Amino acid sequence: MEYYLIAFIIDLIVGDPHFLPHPIKFIGNYINLIEKVTRKIAKTSFALKIAGVFLLCSTILVSMAIVYIPLQILKYFGANYYIVGVIYFSYSILSTKCLKDEALKVKEALEVSLEAARKQVAFIVGRDTNELKKDEIIKATIETVAENTTDGIIAPLLFLFLGGPILAMAYKGVSTLDSMVGYKNDKYIDYGWASAKMDDILNFIPARIAGFVMVFASFIVNLDIRASLKILLRDNNKHASPNSAWTEAAAAGALNIQLGGTHTYSGKEIYKPTIGDEYKSVDIADILEMNRLMISTSCLFMIFSWLMHMLISYSNIIS
Template identity: 55%
Template sequence: MDLIFGDPYWLFHPIKFIGMLIKRLEKLLRKIFKKREKIGGIVLALSTIGLVYFITYSILSMARALNPLLENVVKTFMVFQILATKSLDVESRKVYYPLKEGNLLRARKFLSYIVGRDTENLSKREIIRATVETIAENISDGIIAPLFYIFLGGAALGMTYKAVNTLDSMVGYKNDKYIDFGWASARIDDIVNYIPARITSIFIVIASAVLGFNYKKSFKILIRDGRNHSSPNAGYPEAAVAGALGIQLGGTNVYFGKPVYKPTIGDEKKSLEVEDIDKTIRIMYLTSFVGICIFALVKFIINF
């Protein structure tokens, strides 16, 4: 369903509900914990995660009480909403196609919807780099990590993972506003993504081999540069992709007007090209296929 429909704009997405919940709780908790923002942030993270799990589990329990078939339908719909493979493709190609046409203004505009950095003054090379980095990181955050938690604890745990991910994307910044209030959300996100990010990078190496990219270099750069990132997790899938394509990622980005230097990842065997976005999307699709096959195999062995 995800590969066919993606995330239709007309369909209310559970992540929108989670986002609304976070906004309301943040507003309330900032009033309660005016001078203790870190504590307020901890309460925000724990209450959001707990509420999302409780609500999702309750919906599934009510569906099961009515009819087991209904429970399966609801589960299927939830898993469809949790995964982001098709939408990552669609949103990335909104940057890819304008770049091919030489329309940097349009490419910057659509890039701003999927990255946290400032995009107004990015060059063509920087737009390509930002897009490749975002796809690579979200192979873990948007596909393999949700699958990992779905296979561990079903739709309820998968939706709870998305709550953690949404918390990090909304309040997990290191700026003046969120350095304390978003501390807990960022740390929890780091913890829950620790294993999935490393699993994802191995799946990327496998996918690169099947696609005919440089899988040996992918593994080499993964081992060498996986830690070259401000995030303890994002560098691993980015390193695997950089090695597979023979490109260099990382460098200086601007966030809220302030330049932030990130260590480089990979060797610059060639200059970044627009087609590197398409290649990364292909890696994303095959990595998701490798992931679901391996998780399903493990599940089958455990249940056998």
């Protein structure tokens, strides 16, 4: 458990420097390669679904292998090398600082020009950004940080605690798949179906944990805990995904703003219900508040998990 705490702190401080090799980049490259190969073979709707299942299963196995094999090699050289490997792979599945930094880039771009902000926010959202207004850019950034609090931090930590870096990397493989092929458009409706469904299943419990932890975290950073809980309980199902609205609702309530609504994806307007009540208009400062909320949620979950681990260890000792 202490190794995961070290990994969490490293991610919180260092983030993901571009010069370091990263397992997620390898997984992404693998997904691209297999998609190119299988699409040459699969032409019908059924064949694309089968190819998508193969992509899902093989990506999970590859994700586990890129942790398991190096750890076995490191174990051969000694316990200390193995521990370093565990910490590195545990650190590599987390994205607390990366998420914070990407949101800050949008904030800084907004302070330069609307056009710069549109280009910057396009790196973190899937919607069309060419015509987004200032408030829409801010909301898009807040929604991204809120949603990714689950699949970028809380869920990886949960799987890390349950099964170590091998299981956690398997989860990250599925999460990467969902971000690359899990779209409900003409290109991926069949091919990405299995990946999107598996991502929904794996995030079902973490999303709900993250939502409630975020409510408590809103109190720590002096936001509106009552509204956060109210909107969480009321609006947690207002999303096409069964999981995304949990943290978005908690964040919207805490910030006293309204998220969601209709957006344009690949030139098509997609209706989305609104989440939260618009007690105030969004402001650039809300991006900073969302970052504080995300970080406090992550730290609170880490502390809670550590205390649970200590309690279980103590119970085993006295029994």
